[in-house]
Amino acid sequence: MNKEVRVRFAPSPTGYLHIGGARTAIYNWLFAQKTGGKLILRIEDTDLERSTEESISGIMESLKWLGVVWDEGPYFQSHFIKEHQIAAQKLLDSGHAYKCFCTKEELEHKREKARKNKTSFKYDGACRNLTFEDIAKKVKAQIPYTIRLKVPLKQGSVVFKDIVYGAIERKYEDIEDFVIVRSNGRPLYILSNAVDDTRDRISHVIRGQDGLINTPKQILIYKALDSPVPEFAHMPLTLDSKKAKISKRKHGESVAVHFYKDHGFFPWAFVNFMVLLGWSTSDSRQIFSREELIEAFSLEGINRSNSIFNIRKDDPKFFTDPKAISINEHYLRNLPLEKIEPYIKEELKKTKIWNPAFEGEKHNWFLDTVDLIRSRYHVFTDFGTLGRAYFSEDYPVDPKPLKKNILKHEELKVWFPILADRMEAIEVFTIEETEKVIRNMAEEFGIKAGILINGTRTAVTGQAAGPGIFDILIAIGKNRAADRLRRAVKYFAA
């Protein structure tokens, strides 16, 4: 029982990696990490019409971004079709399978009839008992045939113990003789998958709950092939806020892993969020480091009910599940600066306001500034938008605070240049000194300091809110701040 743990993630490359697939990959990876086992990446590309090269590289890129590293592969299922066919032949030879000459049309007709009568359709086994002569005759006549597995006719059931769902039982009589090889000779997923898992010596199959219903069929294949049956762990599905299965077609980009990369998520924060969708520890811990998560993870902690991924659209702050955002915020605020620095750098490069000096002579300033503003941001992209004024001279001014904090007070037209002069006159530009200047000026002119403070904030950062004004002034610097104050006068002209 203490055999080597080998798990696999086996996506079909028909699009980008979406959160359902990502979660499956993460659980497999965690289990491998936890047990010292191996994770195998297998691309199930037997559906040649829908599989694309682009999708394969996209999936691998997303996995890498998440930090899900695999130990073997990628293997390609399409390379092993011969092997699957040999397995089918073996099943035929051993009497576990038979050739079925029923045509698609015949079957569709029977299915249609069943639908009309509101009864369930199950293949009736028409070809199961053909005589040798019949079969030989039909084969000779080149009538195409599929290969079906013989499901035991006797009373009884397939029973297995799912690590998550417990004992699962399915009666033989509820399982039809299912097709394992198409009439064009191409094996079906249900066969290929079992054969591949055997070859890859997979010890645990960890997959979505939608695979649960197939499991009894696959166990029948394993047994007929005399192969060891792996352990199974099915995990609940992730549904959308309308409780529908998440799909690329319906939800588009917002369920794609790369969407979160593009929207400024810290990859580990996203992993942390996703792992909590259907799994938890008994102390309901929320935040895990990589090491803590691997230590805490267990398949038994996976729960059995589906969870909802709360996608919100058209909400500027919560453009996705609020919990995902909040976990990202947590990391954004609490991680050591050098951990998040590369992500911010990438973001500033993307928005074309990156300056190599930020990691050179201005490095300390850069880190201090990031530290100053990060507590009010949600994702890395905010540094290139909301934080633009700190890193670039070219920044937008929000019209609302412009009106409220600047234009409303006509006298600022006069006061800004005076304040600019006084700022420049400060020898040692510190929080204490800037504060002194602003407060003294307010007193001298008989105005509320708030007017000067809020006006200055908007003039210097373009925004209504932000850090304390004196912190801002230090971060922006004496000359830049003075320049911006003088330039702000032009808002009154328009």
Added chain:
RNA sequence: GUCCCCAUCGUCUAGCCUGGUCCAGGACACCGGCCUUUCACGCCGGCAGCAGGGGUUCAAAUCCCCUUGGGGACGCCA
């Protein structure tokens, strides 16, 4: 229609296996307060849930049954 699975705050969940410590705990979101001449962080507080009905039991969120609701699967897709 048939089969399989599931059911605790709006959402993610703890508790359920091994009934009593649960007038149900945490997190997110939301609301209020403190801090702050802005906003956020932080801190403090609040709102909100055992789907319904039967049973078993001295005692049920926990065990059993039914109903309802939800999901999945019923392909020569993966």
